[in-house]
Amino acid sequence: MKPERWKQIEQLYDAALERNADRRASFLDQACEGDEELRREVASLLASDEQAGSFLAAPATEVMARSVAAEGASSLIGRLIGAYQVQSLLGAGGMGEVYLARDIRLGRKVAIKVLTAFIAQDVDRLRRFEREARAISALNHPNILTVYDIGAYEGLPYIVAELLEGQELRAQLPPTAEAGALPLRMALGYAQQVAHGLAAAHEKGVVHRDLKPENLFVLADGRVKILDFGLAKLKPHGEAGLDSQAAAQNQLTDPGAVMGTVGYMAPEQVRGHETDHRADIFAFGVILYEMFSGRRPFVGESPIEVMNAILKEEPPELGEANVKISPQLEKIVRRCLEKRPERRFQSTSDLCFALEALSMPSGSALTTTTNALEATKRGRRRELGAWIAAGVFAARRNSRRTGVGLLTSRMNRAAMKSTCSRSPRTASWEPTRNASQRVAAANHASGATGGNCFTSPPTGR
Numbered sequence: 180m181k182p183e184r185w186k187q188i189e190q191l192y193d194a195a196l197e198r199n200a201d202r203r204a205s206f207l208d209q210a211c212e213g214d215e216e217l218r219r220e221v222a223s224l225l226a227s228d229e230q231a232g233s234f235l236a237a238p239a240t241e242v243m244a245r246s247v248a249a250e251g252a253s254s255l256i257g258r259l260i261g262a263y264q265v266q267s268l269l270g271a272g273g274m275g276e277v278y279l280a281r282d283i284r285l286g287r288k289v290a291i292k293v294l295t296a297f298i299a300q301d302v303d304r305l306r307r308f309e310r311e312a313r314a315i316s317a318l319n320h321p322n323i324l325t326v327y328d329i330g331a332y333e334g335l336p337y338i339v340a341e342l343l344e345g346q347e348l349r350a351q352l353p354p355t356a357e358a359g360a361l362p363l364r365m366a367l368g369y370a371q372q373v374a375h376g377l378a379a380a381h382e383k384g385v386v387h388r389d390l391k392p393e394n395l396f397v398l399a400d401g402r403v404k405i406l407d408f409g410l411a412k413l414k415p416h417g418e419a420g421l422d423s424q425a426a427a428q429n430q431l432t433d434p435g436a437v438m439g440t441v442g443y444m445a446p447e448q449v450r451g452h453e454t455d456h457r458a459d460i461f462a463f464g465v466i467l468y469e470m471f472s473g474r475r476p477f478v479g480e481s482p483i484e485v486m487n488a489i490l491k492e493e494p495p496e497l498g499e500a501n502v503k504i505s506p507q508l509e510k511i512v513r514r515c516l517e518k519r520p521e522r523r524f525q526s527t528s529d530l531c532f533a534l535e536a537l538s539m540p541s542g543s544a545l546t547t548t549t550n551a552l553e554a555t556k557r558g559r560r561r562e563l564g565a566w567i568a569a570g571v572f573a574a575r576r577n578s579r580r581t582g583v584g585l586l587t588s589r590m591n592r593a594a595m596k597s598t599c600s601r602s603p604r605t606a607s608w609e610p611t612r613n614a615s616q617r618v619a620a621a622n623h624a625s626g627a628t629g630g631n632c633f634t635s636p637p638t639g640r
Contacts, residue, residue, distance in 0.1 A: 192221050278291045289342055293337040346396070349393050367534065369470065378528050390459050393440075456526075457525070
């Protein structure tokens, strides 16, 4: 298909999206009059858009790239790309083709994502592809897709990653799945894994910016992997392990550009403002709401209405759709969905801690609390025992001092009596003195020294 034909399809596709669904058919009849093939192509794109729900409509050039990938898929099958023998086509999307291949060195199966020739000519998409490779290669976490290698084959960039067997989270959620909310334990397990993966990315300075169920892959054993860092925002600082080239890679959008998927964008993304890791936390909150309730928190008949709901409306209570939702879980989801970034969780690590606290069995929590109380009581008993021992010791010491004082006092009184009986002169002037002087005189007369506080000699008149 020629580029001029693709351009024509894209223009009609965009024009049809601006109209209500019940008016699109008549619009296509008029716009594609006499060209059934053109009408069929545009109608196919519109049908794909309706299946995607309220998501931001992908550019028609991306959808057309899928057709190009399908037409040229057989060209790489059987070839050797580096050390990887291509075996079959797994799928094709707006960013290229994904193949099943075998690593001839290690004998393991891998997935190879190759940019199509059409996309490789688009500078923005080429940079997005390079950004994804750079972002994922900087991360190493069980809940993030593992990248083995990157390179280029005949001028086409490719990424070699682990081969995942399972399904996207979207397959377990409405409208794809018939059931509503996921089982509470399962949803909480998924949430904890995604939160840990996000925390690892944020610690490396990588913000996903396009988190949604389509980019979360559930393996057959229940593990969850975060995919598609094509819109990732990289922070080129030393701790993140990213070089200065990431700064240039990061400047892919003009100020005010809307990046992400409608329905999962944070309010600051909708407005085209600067974003950070808290935008991922908002998107994560939307996914939480969807898993626990079976419905989306922000809905509308068009992308514009959905974005308006994100900016102005509050989602219904989770308890209305799922009576099993606890107030603590409701509070976590609500905090993730705060309109203002500063009112959300300020780090994904804090969010992980909050989710893990929910999954703690009540018995374990009770046991932990009881043990803590018992330890506190034991500590208080030991402390009280120490105080009692100290009091007994002090009492004994004081009793010794008191005994000495009483003995001395008795000696003083005896000395005073003896002095008065032997000396009439002393008896004549002694009563005229004050009490302290009389005691001092008694001490002096008896020759008492030390051992008490009455040691000063009497002063003469």
